[in-house]
Amino acid sequence: MTNAIMDCTYMTEGAVMPYCKGCGHTIVTKKLNEALEKLKLPSKDVVLVTDIGCIGLIDALFDKVHTVHTTHGRSTAFATGIAVADKTVADKKLKTIVMIGDGGSMIGLLHIVNAALLNTDVTVLVANNFLFGMTGGQQSSFSPIDFITQTTPQGNIIPPLDICSVAVSAKAGYVARKIASDKDLSDAIAEAINYDGFSLVEVLELCTEHATTKNELKGTDLAKIADVNGHQLGLIHNDNSRVEFGKEYSDKYLSQIKGFRLSDNIITQTDKHNLKSQISFFISGSAGEKVQSAAAMLCEAAVRCGLFTSQKNDNPVTQGSGFSLSEVIISPEEIFFTGAENPSVVILVSHEGLKEAIAQKVFERISEDSLIIADESLELPETNSKVIKLSLRKSCGAFKAALGAIDYYISNFNPFPGNVLHKIIEKKFGNYESFYREKFF
Ligand SMILES: Cc1ncc(C[n+]2csc(CCOP(=O)(O)OP(=O)(O)O)c2C)c(N)n1
Ligand code: SF4
Numbered sequence: 001m002t003n004a005i006m007d008c009t010y011m012t013e014g015a016v017m018p019y020c021k022g023c024g025h026t027i028v029t030k031k032l033n034e035a036l037e038k039l040k041l042p043s044k045d046v047v048l049v050t051d052i053g054c055i056g057l058i059d060a061l062f063d064k065v066h067t068v069h070t071t072h073g074r075s076t077a078f079a080t081g082i083a084v085a086d087k088t089v090a091d092k093k094l095k096t097i098v099m100i101g102d103g104g105s106m107i108g109l110l111h112i113v114n115a116a117l118l119n120t121d122v123t124v125l126v127a128n129n130f131l132f133g134m135t136g137g138q139q140s141s142f143s144p145i146d147f148i149t150q151t152t153p154q155g156n157i158i159p160p161l162d163i164c165s166v167a168v169s170a171k172a173g174y175v176a177r178k179i180a181s182d183k184d185l186s187d188a189i190a191e192a193i194n195y196d197g198f199s200l201v202e203v204l205e206l207c208t209e210h211a212t213t214k215n216e217l218k219g220t221d222l223a224k225i226a227d228v229n230g231h232q233l234g235l236i237h238n239d240n241s242r243v244e245f246g247k248e249y250s251d252k253y254l255s256q257i258k259g260f261r262l263s264d265n266i267i268t269q270t271d272k273h274n275l276k277s278q279i280s281f282f283i284s285g286s287a288g289e290k291v292q293s294a295a296a297m298l299c300e301a302a303v304r305c306g307l308f309t310s311q312k313n314d315n316p317v318t319q320g321s322g323f324s325l326s327e328v329i330i331s332p333e334e335i336f337f338t339g340a341e342n343p344s345v346v347i348l349v350s351h352e353g354l355k356e357a358i359a360q361k362v363f364e365r366i367s368e369d370s371l372i373i374a375d376e377s378l379e380l381p382e383t384n385s386k387v388i389k390l391s392l393r394k395s396c397g398a399f400k401a402a403l404g405a406i407d408y409y410i411s412n413f414n415p416f417p418g419n420v421l422h423k424i425i426e427k428k429f430g431n432y433e434s435f436y437r438e439k440f441f
């Protein structure tokens with residue numbers, strides 16, 4: 001017998017269910033797909049945000065929609081960010097769905113509460129199998145009384161959390177508790193997704209690997225478990241009286257800010273680039289010396305020239321001491337990995353920046369095709385890469401050294417027109433001519 005799923009509109013063609021035989025997650029997965037089919041949402045307008053745990057494997061099954069696999073318990077926070085961004089600064093078309101287990105819901109409970117309080121347009125589907133399935137069947141805050149788990153071998157004595165009551169008390173608009181075998185489960189999921197604001201559907205189901213082996217349980221016992229623990233089943237709350245967060249924020253806040261125009265904050269293309277393949281930069285200096293701001297200006301200039309960019313920052317948690325660095329990619333093609341693994345250009349503007357580059361083994365990751373642009377004061381380890389030493393700190397000042405090095409590279413190697421970066425420099429520092437203490441190129 002095969003677990004392959006055929007003819008599913010939103011799912012990966014020929015996808016094979018990764019779950020154990022009889023696992024409730026298989027049903028929830030299929031019901032989510034059915035719900036999406038009922039709603040007929042354009043797949044580009046659906047975002048599936050997954051948590052850690054067996055349930056998190058679901059994103060690999062939905063390759064037609066956007067998927068984001070996130071950290072344990074935090075999926076709702078990621079989804080909230082996506083939904084708020086969409087409703088305030090983008091197309092306002094996204095339907096953002098979280099797939100999270102009972103373990104994830106427990107660990108990230110406040111993210112669910114916060115999304116409900118905001119009433120942001122997120123649907124949280126809690127696949128509640130009453131335990132941590134992926135890590136070996138430990139008790140969760142959702143384990144029912146008397147439930148035997150790996151960590152409660154004599155039966156659980158702590159009452160299970162009623163996530164639906166929590167959601168209702170946090171002013172969630174749509175809340176339902178269903179059983180995986182409910183005939184109308186996909187209708188409830190569709191209704192929740194369609195709800196314009198925060199919605200939550202808890203689905204009671206079984207982990208056949210850990211729950212049914214330790215407890216005498218069948219799917220038909222799920223309603224009894226809810227009943228014994230005082231958890232209401234079915235549609236618990238459906239109220240349209242609150243305005244969705246993004247709408248309210250836009251109407252009451254954004255529109256009130258004097259002179260605020262969203263379009264002013266969107267970087268649009270003004271020029272063309274000459275780049276044939278991606279360039280990755282490792283830009284490293286000292287905290288407080290505007291290294292990451294300089295990298296952001298490089299990204300802005302690249303976007304203005306129609307390039308894709310990514311910026312990945314790193315600094316010690318102390319923020320104001322030690323190193324500060326950015327890994328930047330500029331590319332004519334979409335970027336699928338944001339780190340500069342084998343940087344094409346290494347910019348080093350201070351001793352702390354060099355020390356961190358050595359600690360991160362950058363010199364072992366670059367090749368003879370790479371270029372190093374370093375302040376003249378730095379003693380570099382032996383390298384086959386081309387090295388250009390410049391009087392960055394002296395000519396630009398410590399706060400502008402990274403930007404000066406970036407300007408040097410763009411002006412001399414022309415991946416895009418230098419004047420685009422100069423305009424950004426002028427916006428920030430005034431006249432470009434007076435940006436340098438003394439021009440060094
Ligand atoms: C922050 C963090 N804590 C703990 C873990 C270990 N961990 C991985 S899966 C999991 C439990 C998942 O349980 P649940 O969310 O109920 O999903 P299920 O596996 O039951 O589908 C835990 C605790 C982790 N990955 N990250
Ligand atoms: S361990 Fe449990 S939750 Fe995980 S796939 Fe198997 S049955 Fe499902």
Ligand SMILES: [Mg+2]
Binds near residue numbers: 102103128131
């Ligand atoms: Mg679980």
